[in-house]
Amino acid sequence: KNQVEQSPQSLIILEGKNCTLQCNYTVSPFSNLRWYKQDTGRGPVSLTIMTFSENTKSNGRYTATLDADTKQSSLHITASQLSDSASYICVVSEKGIKAAGNKLTFGGGTRVLVKP
Amino acid sequence: SQTIHQWPATLVQPVGSPLSLECTVEGTSNPNLYWYRQAAGRGLQLLFYSVGIGQISSEVPQNLSASRPQDRQFILSSKKLLLSDSGFYLCAWSVRLSGPQYEQYFGPGTRLTVT
Numbered sequence: 001k002n003q004v005e006q007s008p009q010s011l012i013i014l015e016g017k018n019c020t021l022q023c024n025y026t027v028s029p030f031s032n033l034r035w036y037k038q039d040t041g042r043g044p045v046s047l048t049i050m051t052f053s054e055n056t057k058s059n060g061r062y063t064a065t066l067d068a069d070t071k072q073s074s075l076h077i078t079a080s081q082l083s084d085s086a087s088y089i090c091v092v093s094e095k096g097i098k099a100a101g102n103k104l105t106f107g108g109g110t111r112v113l114v115k116p
Numbered sequence: 117s118q119t120i121h122q123w124p125a126t127l128v129q130p131v132g133s134p135l136s137l138e139c140t141v142e143g144t145s146n147p148n149l150y151w152y153r154q155a156a157g158r159g160l161q162l163l164f165y166s167v168g169i170g171q172i173s174s175e176v177p178q179n180l181s182a183s184r185p186q187d188r189q190f191i192l193s194s195k196k197l198l199l200s201d202s203g204f205y206l207c208a209w210s211v212r213l214s215g216p217q218y219e220q221y222f223g224p225g226t227r228l229t230v231t
Contacts, residue, residue, distance in 0.1 A: 041227065045222070049219060
Protein backbone atom coordinates (compact mmCIF):
# COMPACT_ATOMS: atom_id res chain seq x y z
CA LYS A 1 0.00 0.00 0.00
CA ASN A 2 1.29 3.44 -0.94
CA GLN A 3 2.00 5.59 2.08
CA VAL A 4 3.46 8.99 2.86
CA GLU A 5 4.59 9.64 6.40
CA GLN A 6 5.51 13.08 7.65
CA SER A 7 7.36 14.10 10.77
CA PRO A 8 7.09 15.79 13.09
CA GLN A 9 3.33 16.17 13.30
CA SER A 10 3.81 19.66 14.65
CA LEU A 11 6.55 21.99 15.75
CA ILE A 12 6.98 25.42 17.24
CA ILE A 13 9.91 27.61 16.23
CA LEU A 14 10.96 31.13 17.00
CA GLU A 15 10.83 33.76 14.30
CA GLY A 16 14.09 33.95 12.39
CA LYS A 17 15.10 30.36 13.12
CA ASN A 18 15.38 27.54 10.60
CA CYS A 19 13.52 24.25 10.61
CA THR A 20 13.38 21.04 8.59
CA LEU A 21 10.36 18.86 7.91
CA GLN A 22 10.64 15.23 6.88
CA CYS A 23 8.69 13.07 4.46
CA ASN A 24 9.14 9.32 3.90
CA TYR A 25 7.19 7.52 1.21
CA THR A 26 6.60 4.05 -0.16
CA VAL A 27 4.83 5.09 -3.39
CA SER A 28 5.89 3.09 -6.42
CA PRO A 29 6.46 3.58 -9.28
CA PHE A 30 7.48 7.09 -8.34
CA SER A 31 6.61 10.04 -10.58
CA ASN A 32 7.08 13.18 -8.56
CA LEU A 33 6.95 14.65 -5.08
CA ARG A 34 5.39 17.94 -4.14
CA TRP A 35 5.32 20.08 -1.06
CA TYR A 36 2.26 22.20 -0.39
CA LYS A 37 1.66 24.94 2.15
CA GLN A 38 -1.83 25.13 3.61
CA ASP A 39 -2.88 28.08 5.70
CA THR A 40 -5.65 27.40 8.20
CA GLY A 41 -9.02 27.29 6.46
CA ARG A 42 -7.52 27.66 2.99
CA GLY A 43 -6.66 25.38 0.11
CA PRO A 44 -3.10 24.02 -0.27
CA VAL A 45 -0.69 26.02 -2.40
CA SER A 46 2.18 24.36 -4.21
CA LEU A 47 5.71 25.20 -3.03
CA THR A 48 7.86 22.79 -5.03
CA ILE A 49 7.57 19.80 -7.31
CA MET A 50 10.47 17.40 -7.90
CA THR A 51 10.92 14.51 -10.28
CA PHE A 52 13.14 11.46 -9.87
CA SER A 53 16.20 13.19 -11.31
CA GLU A 54 16.00 16.26 -9.11
CA ASN A 55 17.50 16.19 -5.62
CA THR A 56 17.00 19.80 -4.56
CA LYS A 57 14.72 22.66 -5.46
CA SER A 58 14.25 26.06 -3.89
CA ASN A 59 11.38 28.50 -3.75
CA GLY A 60 12.47 31.59 -1.87
CA ARG A 61 13.19 30.61 1.72
CA TYR A 62 11.87 27.08 1.12
CA THR A 63 14.29 24.39 -0.04
CA ALA A 64 13.15 20.86 -0.74
CA THR A 65 15.44 17.87 -1.11
CA LEU A 66 14.71 14.44 -2.52
CA ASP A 67 16.59 11.17 -2.10
CA ALA A 68 14.81 8.76 -4.44
CA ASP A 69 17.00 5.87 -3.31
CA THR A 70 15.95 6.08 0.33
CA LYS A 71 12.53 7.49 -0.59
CA GLN A 72 12.92 10.49 1.64
CA SER A 73 12.31 14.17 1.19
CA SER A 74 12.79 17.17 3.39
CA LEU A 75 11.56 20.75 3.36
CA HIS A 76 13.86 23.32 4.92
CA ILE A 77 12.53 26.71 5.95
CA THR A 78 15.19 29.36 6.36
CA ALA A 79 14.86 32.44 8.56
CA SER A 80 11.26 31.66 9.45
CA GLN A 81 8.63 34.37 9.45
CA LEU A 82 5.29 34.58 11.22
CA SER A 83 3.59 34.03 7.87
CA ASP A 84 5.23 30.61 7.64
CA SER A 85 2.79 29.35 10.27
CA ALA A 86 0.80 26.75 8.35
CA SER A 87 0.54 23.06 7.61
CA TYR A 88 3.03 21.64 5.14
CA ILE A 89 1.87 18.66 3.14
CA CYS A 90 4.03 16.17 1.26
CA VAL A 91 2.32 14.58 -1.76
CA VAL A 92 3.71 11.79 -3.91
CA SER A 93 2.31 10.74 -7.27
CA GLU A 94 2.62 7.48 -9.18
CA LYS A 95 3.99 7.20 -12.65
CA GLY A 96 1.96 6.28 -15.68
CA ILE A 97 -1.50 7.48 -14.84
CA LYS A 98 -3.87 9.44 -17.00
CA ALA A 99 -5.99 11.29 -14.48
CA ALA A 100 -3.26 12.53 -12.18
CA GLY A 101 -5.29 13.13 -9.11
CA ASN A 102 -6.50 9.65 -8.45
CA LYS A 103 -2.98 8.38 -7.82
CA LEU A 104 -1.72 11.03 -5.45
CA THR A 105 -0.85 9.93 -1.95
CA PHE A 106 -0.99 12.65 0.68
CA GLY A 107 0.93 12.85 3.90
CA GLY A 108 -0.85 13.92 7.06
CA GLY A 109 1.05 17.19 7.12
CA THR A 110 3.29 18.97 9.62
CA ARG A 111 1.76 21.89 11.45
CA VAL A 112 4.31 24.67 11.93
CA LEU A 113 3.80 27.52 14.35
CA VAL A 114 6.23 30.41 14.23
CA LYS A 115 6.32 32.51 17.38
CA PRO A 116 7.72 36.04 17.69
CA SER B 117 -4.71 33.03 -15.75
CA GLN B 118 -6.65 30.18 -14.26
CA THR B 119 -8.73 30.51 -11.12
CA ILE B 120 -10.88 28.12 -9.17
CA HIS B 121 -13.91 29.09 -7.15
CA GLN B 122 -15.81 27.24 -4.46
CA TRP B 123 -18.98 28.16 -2.64
CA PRO B 124 -20.18 28.48 -0.11
CA ALA B 125 -17.09 29.13 2.00
CA THR B 126 -18.76 27.80 5.15
CA LEU B 127 -21.91 25.82 5.72
CA VAL B 128 -23.73 24.50 8.76
CA GLN B 129 -26.36 21.89 8.00
CA PRO B 130 -28.48 19.57 10.18
CA VAL B 131 -28.21 15.81 9.92
CA GLY B 132 -30.48 14.45 7.21
CA SER B 133 -30.52 17.63 5.13
CA PRO B 134 -29.34 17.74 1.51
CA LEU B 135 -26.03 19.19 0.36
CA SER B 136 -24.79 20.91 -2.75
CA LEU B 137 -21.27 22.33 -3.04
CA GLU B 138 -20.18 23.95 -6.26
CA CYS B 139 -16.78 24.37 -7.85
CA THR B 140 -16.00 26.26 -11.04
CA VAL B 141 -12.75 26.77 -12.90
CA GLU B 142 -11.91 29.71 -15.14
CA GLY B 143 -9.20 30.17 -17.72
CA THR B 144 -8.81 26.58 -18.88
CA SER B 145 -10.73 24.00 -20.85
CA ASN B 146 -11.28 20.28 -20.29
CA PRO B 147 -9.53 20.20 -16.92
CA ASN B 148 -9.34 17.16 -14.70
CA LEU B 149 -11.39 18.02 -11.62
CA TYR B 150 -11.26 16.56 -8.12
CA TRP B 151 -13.13 16.66 -4.82
CA TYR B 152 -11.17 16.06 -1.63
CA ARG B 153 -12.21 15.97 2.00
CA GLN B 154 -9.92 16.90 4.84
CA ALA B 155 -11.03 15.88 8.31
CA ALA B 156 -9.65 17.87 11.23
CA GLY B 157 -5.95 17.09 11.70
CA ARG B 158 -5.98 14.53 8.91
CA GLY B 159 -4.60 14.30 5.40
CA LEU B 160 -6.59 14.92 2.24
CA GLN B 161 -8.78 12.08 1.03
CA LEU B 162 -9.76 11.94 -2.63
CA LEU B 163 -13.52 11.52 -2.99
CA PHE B 164 -14.20 11.91 -6.72
CA TYR B 165 -12.42 12.85 -9.88
CA SER B 166 -13.61 13.68 -13.37
CA VAL B 167 -11.79 13.73 -16.68
CA GLY B 168 -14.71 15.16 -18.66
CA ILE B 169 -18.37 16.20 -18.72
CA GLY B 170 -20.54 13.52 -17.20
CA GLN B 171 -17.54 11.34 -16.31
CA ILE B 172 -17.24 10.73 -12.58
CA SER B 173 -15.04 8.26 -10.75
CA SER B 174 -15.57 7.54 -7.08
CA GLU B 175 -12.62 6.65 -4.91
CA VAL B 176 -14.37 5.69 -1.70
CA PRO B 177 -17.87 4.40 -0.95
CA GLN B 178 -19.79 7.04 0.91
CA ASN B 179 -22.86 9.14 1.38
CA LEU B 180 -21.84 11.68 -1.26
CA SER B 181 -22.13 11.95 -5.03
CA ALA B 182 -20.58 14.19 -7.65
CA SER B 183 -21.66 15.53 -11.01
CA ARG B 184 -20.04 17.50 -13.82
CA PRO B 185 -22.81 19.13 -15.85
CA GLN B 186 -20.44 21.50 -17.66
CA ASP B 187 -16.79 21.39 -18.63
CA ARG B 188 -15.64 23.67 -15.83
CA GLN B 189 -18.24 22.95 -13.19
CA PHE B 190 -18.02 20.24 -10.56
CA ILE B 191 -20.73 19.66 -7.96
CA LEU B 192 -20.63 17.64 -4.75
CA SER B 193 -23.99 16.51 -3.39
CA SER B 194 -25.72 14.48 -0.76
CA LYS B 195 -29.37 13.62 -0.30
CA LYS B 196 -29.06 13.18 3.48
CA LEU B 197 -26.06 14.41 5.43
CA LEU B 198 -24.47 12.42 8.22
CA LEU B 199 -22.46 13.76 11.15
CA SER B 200 -19.40 12.07 9.65
CA ASP B 201 -19.70 14.24 6.55
CA SER B 202 -18.36 17.21 8.48
CA GLY B 203 -15.02 18.41 7.19
CA PHE B 204 -13.17 20.73 4.89
CA TYR B 205 -14.00 20.08 1.23
CA LEU B 206 -11.52 21.05 -1.41
CA CYS B 207 -12.00 21.17 -5.15
CA ALA B 208 -8.92 20.91 -7.36
CA TRP B 209 -7.99 20.85 -11.02
CA SER B 210 -4.86 19.60 -12.68
CA VAL B 211 -2.76 20.79 -15.59
CA ARG B 212 -0.12 18.87 -17.48
CA LEU B 213 3.35 20.33 -16.96
CA SER B 214 5.46 18.13 -19.24
CA GLY B 215 5.50 14.47 -20.17
CA PRO B 216 3.73 12.56 -17.39
CA GLN B 217 4.04 15.43 -14.90
CA TYR B 218 0.89 17.12 -13.64
CA GLU B 219 0.36 19.95 -11.19
CA GLN B 220 -2.74 20.27 -9.03
CA TYR B 221 -4.27 23.54 -7.99
CA PHE B 222 -6.69 23.73 -5.09
CA GLY B 223 -9.68 25.92 -4.48
CA PRO B 224 -10.22 27.89 -1.27
CA GLY B 225 -12.33 25.13 0.30
CA THR B 226 -15.72 24.83 1.98
CA ARG B 227 -15.97 24.20 5.71
CA LEU B 228 -18.99 21.95 6.31
CA THR B 229 -20.32 21.35 9.80
CA VAL B 230 -23.14 18.86 10.20
CA THR B 231 -25.05 19.29 13.45
